[in-house]
Amino acid sequence: MVNLRMANESQNRIDAALSGPETRLPDVLPTKGHVIGAAQDPRDVTKHAPKIRVDKANLWYGAKQALFDVDLTIHERSVTALIGPSGCGKSTLLRCINRMNDLIDGVRIEGKLTLDGEDLYHRDVEVEILRRRVGMVFQKSNPFPKSIFENVAYGLRIQGVKNRALLDEIVETSLRRAALWDEAKDRLHESALGLSGGQQQRLCIARALATSPEVLLMDEPASALDPISTAKIEDLIHDLRERYTIVIVTHSMHQAARVSDRTAFFLNGVLVEEGKTDQIFTNPQRKETEDYVTGRFG
Ligand SMILES: Nc1ncnc2c1ncn2[C@@H]1O[C@H](COP(=O)(O)OP(=O)(O)OP(=O)(O)O)[C@@H](O)[C@H]1O
Numbered sequence: 554m555v556n557l558r559m560a561n562e563s564q565n566r567i568d569a570a571l572s573g574p575e576t577r578l579p580d581v582l583p584t585k586g587h588v589i590g591a592a593q594d595p596r597d598v599t600k601h602a603p604k605i606r607v608d609k610a611n612l613w614y615g616a617k618q619a620l621f622d623v624d625l626t627i628h629e630r631s632v633t634a635l636i637g638p639s640g641c642g643k644s645t646l647l648r649c650i651n652r653m654n655d656l657i658d659g660v661r662i663e664g665k666l667t668l669d670g671e672d673l674y675h676r677d678v679e680v681e682i683l684r685r686r687v688g689m690v691f692q693k694s695n696p697f698p699k700s701i702f703e704n705v706a707y708g709l710r711i712q713g714v715k716n717r718a719l720l721d722e723i724v725e726t727s728l729r730r731a732a733l734w735d736e737a738k739d740r741l742h743e744s745a746l747g748l749s750g751g752q753q754q755r756l757c758i759a760r761a762l763a764t765s766p767e768v769l770l771m772d773e774p775a776s777a778l779d780p781i782s783t784a785k786i787e788d789l790i791h792d793l794r795e796r797y798t799i800v801i802v803t804h805s806m807h808q809a810a811r812v813s814d815r816t817a818f819f820l821n822g823v824l825v826e827e828g829k830t831d832q833i834f835t836n837p838q839r840k841e842t843e844d845y846v847t848g849r850f851g
Pocket residue numbers: 614617619637638639640641642643644645646657
């Protein structure tokens with residue numbers, strides 16, 4: 554049941570993308586500041602439907618417990634920042650959402666995680682399809698040793714898309730959304746490894762966007778970048794939140810404050826506090842949160 558529904562939704566999108574000019578990917582982003590259904594408070598994303606729910610999640614690596622009773626709701630078309638000191642479980646939680654932890658031996662998860670109300674860990678869920686819906690960008694950019702074009706087209710080719718015009722169009726749209734088009738358009742067929750670090754990271758974002766995910770998980774996507782590239786990634790996140798549900802791990806308090814609507818603070822595998830980003834930074838309810846965001850801790 555569950556996998557069929559997931560497969561159908563995903564397949565519908567691919568079919569739509571394949572079926573003609575009127576169903577092309579929209580190539581114009583909504584203007585900044587346009588948040589549907591939140592006219593009075595443009596940053597109150599709790600009015601958006603829940604996209605991901607984490608309900609009493611516990612996770613063990615072998616005998617070592619890394620997450621403890623984590624409860625978290627992530628609303629669609631929002632940016633949630635996961636913050637906290639090294640080793641507190643941010644990446645672990647992120648990886649639960651697209652089941653990347655399945656790839657690690659000895660991981661055991663209890664509790665419930667849902668995407669649009671569907672149990673992510675139901676035995677019928679097809680993980681490949683889930684990962685198309687929930688894309689991921691890593692701290693270290695990892696372009697394939699292929700051309701820029703083929704990096705972005707990679708996921709589509711795996712899905713069997715052969716139509717050259719469609720591939721061209723989706724590659725261009727994805728590179729534009731990732732704010733890389735102008736820098737890459739004249740070298741699409743050159744190796745992606747010739748791009749700078751910041752460009753490679755935006756390429757990886759374009760690659761993640763090309764298969765039309767609904768959720769984008771970003772694990773410290775700008776930590777290795779210079780301030781200009783970082784600003785580009787932050788602008789990009791600002792634009793993408795109109796369309797995608799984004800969960801970003803960051804060690805930069807400034808970055809969390811700049812890009813996110815909601816912030817979740819973790820300590821030793823426990824979600825200490827979650828709330829509107831400005832509230833977490835200006836009026837945290839827990840002493841541990843205050844110590845962390847003011848730099849007295851960690
Ligand atoms: N593959 C693994 N095998 C065993 N233990 C792991 C594994 N990955 C993470 N852990 C442990 O789980 C805990 C949480 O790690 P995690 O990587 O989620 O932290 P983090 O908050 O992302 O830290 P950082 O900010 O350093 O990236 C740590 O104690 C870590 O050592």
